[in-house]
Amino acid sequence: MKIGIPRALLYYRYHVLWETFFRELGHETIASPHTNKTLMDAGSHYAIDENCLSSKLFFGHVSALEGKCDAVFVPRIANYGKDGVMCSRFEALYDMSANTFRGHEINFITCNVDLQQKCPEAQAYIMLGLSLGASENEAKDAYQKAYAAWQESHEKHIQEEEAKLHDDRIKILVVGHSYNLYDEYIGKPIMKGIEQLDAVPICSDAVDLKQAQTDSLTICKAVPWIMNRELLGAISKYHNDVDGIILLTAFPCGPDSMVNEMIIRRIKDRPILNLLLDSQDGNAGIETRLESFIDIIRFRKEARL
Numbered sequence: 578m579k580i581g582i583p584r585a586l587l588y589y590r591y592h593v594l595w596e597t598f599f600r601e602l603g604h605e606t607i608a609s610p611h612t613n614k615t616l617m618d619a620g621s622h623y624a625i626d627e628n629c630l631s632s633k634l635f636f637g638h639v640s641a642l643e644g645k646c647d648a649v650f651v652p653r654i655a656n657y658g659k660d661g662v663m664c665s666r667f668e669a670l671y672d673m674s675a676n677t678f679r680g681h682e683i684n685f686i687t688c689n690v691d692l693q694q695k696c697p698e699a700q701a702y703i704m705l706g707l708s709l710g711a712s713e714n715e716a717k718d719a720y721q722k723a724y725a726a727w728q729e730s731h732e733k734h735i736q737e738e739e740a741k742l743h744d745d746r747i748k749i750l751v752v753g754h755s756y757n758l759y760d761e762y763i764g765k766p767i768m769k770g771i772e773q774l775d776a777v778p779i780c781s782d783a784v785d786l787k788q789a790q791t792d793s794l795t796i797c798k799a800v801p802w803i804m805n806r807e808l809l810g811a812i813s814k815y816h817n818d819v820d821g822i823i824l825l826t827a828f829p830c831g832p833d834s835m836v837n838e839m840i841i842r843r844i845k846d847r848p849i850l851n852l853l854l855d856s857q858d859g860n861a862g863i864e865t866r867l868e869s870f871i872d873i874i875r876f877r878k879e880a881r882l
């Protein structure tokens with residue numbers, strides 16, 4: 578079976594796990610292409626206006642897989658327990674996709690991670706394996722290998738980002754969800770822009786996920802969304818070692834808008850630039866703001882020498 582994986586949202590967090598899991602069960606995977614204007618426009622066409630830019634892009638990526646695979650994988654990830662709530666879009670993603678593409682030549686497969694309903698991640702993947710014709714042992718084995726591969730790649734990523742802290746140039750912690758940071762059309766140009774200004778971007782997803790939950794408490798104890806707590810954990814981990822912080826948010830993101838406001842009020846010892854990404858104006862104006870932000874940091878740094 579050829580399984581399509583939309584290159585959006587949790588793809589950037591879990592693609593190693595997903596690709597390994599399906600491969601171990603003998604299936605081929607294909608990811609949708611990197612985001613471009615056509616995919617962005619397709620996403621806007623299929624999504625309702627109220628969707629955030631990141632989930633609009635997701636629908637563009639689903640549409641790009643039509644006719645290219647036997648089934649498209651869209652997980653439903655509701656929560657990792659009562660303290661691990663996800664943004665509601667991840668809970669609704671499978672149903673939204675199935676409804677949006679009703680009548681299209683797309684079959685969907687899913688897995689349901691919902692600890693509050695006693696469905697932990699391992700069980701969700703075993704059920705998915707069973708639905709694809711694997712035995713319970715085969716599915717369990719595939720999940721264990723996939724989880725180990727994901728863990729290894731994540732640890733390598735953390736080491737790579739931590740190594741950048743030894744660079745003498747200006748270092749900027751870029752705080753955003755991985756699907757925004759690494760998207761070719763919305764986040765990557767900002768990363769490249771920072772590098773072109775002779776500064777070093779450090780990505781906020783380079784944290785041990787459990788440790789980040791604990792570290793987040795030093796900034797705020799009342800954030801319900803697990804992924805936003807990870808972002809706070811990244812600020813707590815890196816903020817003494819960087820010269821500035823960029824908050825990268827897709828419009829209109831409810832969790833980020835509330836949490837960013839709180840970050841700006843509470844983190845006073847580092848300059849913060851709040852960048853809101855919107856499909857309407859793309860990155861227009863962002864380059865200028867980025868340049869001014871890094872220039873100010875550079876002037877201040879030189880003045881202190």
Ligand code: SF4
Binds near residue numbers: 630
């Ligand atoms: S956290 Fe924000 S950007 Fe991410 S899916 Fe939810 S609304 Fe969209």
